[in-house]
Amino acid sequence: MSKRISQSALESYLWGAATLLRGYIDAGDYKQFIFPLLFFKRLCDVYDEELAEALEESGGDQEYAAMPEQHRFQIPANAHWKVIRTEVQNVGKAIQDALREIEKANPDTLFAVFGDAQWTNKDRLPDRMLRELIEHFSSQTLSITNCPEDELGVGYEFLIKKFADDSGHTAAEFYTNRTVVHLMTEMLEPQPGESIYDPTCGSAGMLLSAVTHLKRQGKEWRNVRLYGQERNLLTSAIGKMNIFLHGIEDFKIVRGDTLANPVFVEGDKLKQFDVVLANPPYSIKQWDRDAWSADPWGRNIYGTPPQGRADYAFWQHIIKSMKPGSGRCAILFPHGVLFRNEEQAMREKLVAHDVVECVLGLGPNLFYNSPMEACVIICRMNKPKERRNKVLFINAVNEVTRERAQSFLTDDHIQRIVAAYESYGDEDGFTRVVSNDEIREKNSNLSIPLYVRANNGNSNGNGEADAIDLQQAIANWQDSSIALRESMADLFERLQEC
Structure with a gap:
């Protein structure tokens, strides 16, 4: 034996x-x-x-x-x-x-x-x-x-x-830093019997994190229903195998392009879920913007994103995929979605819709194999009364540990962030609850340093504006450098075609 x-x-x-x-x-x-x-x-x-x-x-x-x-x-x-x-x-x-x-x-x-x-x-x-x-x-x-x-x-x-x-820059297509996934799941608190959805599910790590969360709490997990869509055939296969090998049977992962052809539909509407966890591909430009402007599923609720950045297309898809009563989501995005000028009109409508509950800023290198700082955006379709017309900003840029060239969140980091989200109050240098009116006064800019200055212990007494300007400048520079690389890649492609 x-x-x-x-x-x-x-x-x-x-x-x-x-x-x-x-x-x-x-x-x-x-x-x-x-x-x-x-x-x-x-x-x-x-x-x-x-x-x-x-x-x-x-x-x-x-x-x-x-x-x-x-x-x-x-x-x-x-x-x-x-x-x-x-x-x-x-x-x-x-x-x-x-x-x-x-x-x-x-x-x-x-x-x-x-x-x-x-x-x-x-x-x-x-x-x-x-x-x-x-x-x-x-x-x-x-x-x-x-x-x-x-x-x-x-x-x-x-x-x-x-x-x-071992995969270098392509890793992000199928892997998201698991400590960040754990944090996102803890913030959403999946419950027994709920439906969990990931529109860009990769190797299904986010879906499995919901099950792990329930197991850790000793709650019933077998009645949770998992749904995922993934464009890459190999990655979707890896996701299926991953869930099977964890002993889970009630799930559906389907290969397909979520923006062009969402597979989870009911009649003429998108299927809606209790929990959505997602790390959409960053600023993809190979997508059908014209089709989106007349989207048959009504996902263009805030408008049509620019061709070179589909981030708000994914964001709107997710919002349309949440149940009106219990629906909530956690999306891992780069900071650019919070402040880019070209998306300001859509951001104004997003703020007016009052679905954004929390904007969490994380430290650098938590996107897999990328130095960019990440943010997690929590949206909730039916906010508790005391949280309506407000957004909690958490500046957790210092809550990160780096060892052996890997950045991650420790259990202490996760617990501190989750506790701040649950208490939904102000903490100097870490969190602040901001009214939607104040956000509108700042042109619906959701950039975290505008509302919370990270406490680095080296303030000179009047450094708030400097800290905001510096972090904003860094975020802008990261964003523009990516745009430059994309433009150069386009140029080289055209030269090769010639």
Whole structure:
């Protein structure tokens, strides 16, 4: 009988598989091969575990043990890991065929779950290397007894983080700093039975954080419904596998472009949710602005964003996706959305709508692989009476720790921010409750230093204006430098076309 795998042994085993690919493919591509193989191995080992339990229960009745009702997922006999392990030639094709067979056998749950990796490219994936990879994965039995779902889920998240570290600037497409995700979830307080939605869900870390929050509090989590949309096929597959490996079944992640084609609709309206957690892609310019100006789902409630910045398109989509009574959201944005001139008219309408409940400024480097300072915006469709026509500004720029080139929030940072949000009061140098009227007097500018000066302990007595100007200048410079890089990229593209 196999023995229980420790967390450290599991992580070593998982990362060991990735190291076998070194020299064959780029580190940024590890994920498209390692994740499907890990999930394939887990499915087969759990199937075997269920088979053994059914045989014991039935006194060795093979026909009973093989019945579909005895298994969470169906594994066709010719697509089992044990069969693929015997392949010597054309191993990539054997893997690819097995993955497709499993998807076909489970159309309602595993459709497109394995992604679209090119398993048959022998220049990148020679048979010898694939056999080594299969033997490595075969060295452990990933049954639920040996590797419970929570522990495998943690191992999977470890792997996602490692791949993000190795992927450079592309990591943000599928990974958000987990300490920031934890903070956002704590602020929204998901409840049992609620629907949780992420319109740009990446590897599903934000959706899973809601479940983890309930587990941590000892509350019922099995009746929470998770919904996500993700444009990238591989990333959406990683998200599905992530949720399955955490032992969650009631979820729906769909591939698609949220702005162009929102998939969660009911009749002629967007489906609405209790909780929305999101880290939309920053200032994308490849989107259909003309279609948005006459959006059939009525998402242009505040107006049409500029072509080069779709941030307010995502923001309006999220607001239209919240239930009128219980709907609340936490969105991770760069600071530019708070003050950019080109979005001022939309921001005025946003303030007038009185859905913004809190604007939280975080320190630098909390966007994955980016030095920019991040902000979290909390919106609530039905604010408590005492919070109406007000916004809480929290300047938590100093609440950050950096170790080994990684920035993160400690539990103390998170607790302090959440406590400030819950108390919804003023604290010198940290928080301030501001009326919507005062915000309108400042042209609906939501830039945090306009309302709260961070207390850095080195004030010269009249530094408030200087601090505001400096932080605003830094934010403007960060924003304009990104715009410059985008313009230069456009220019180079045009020169190449010529």
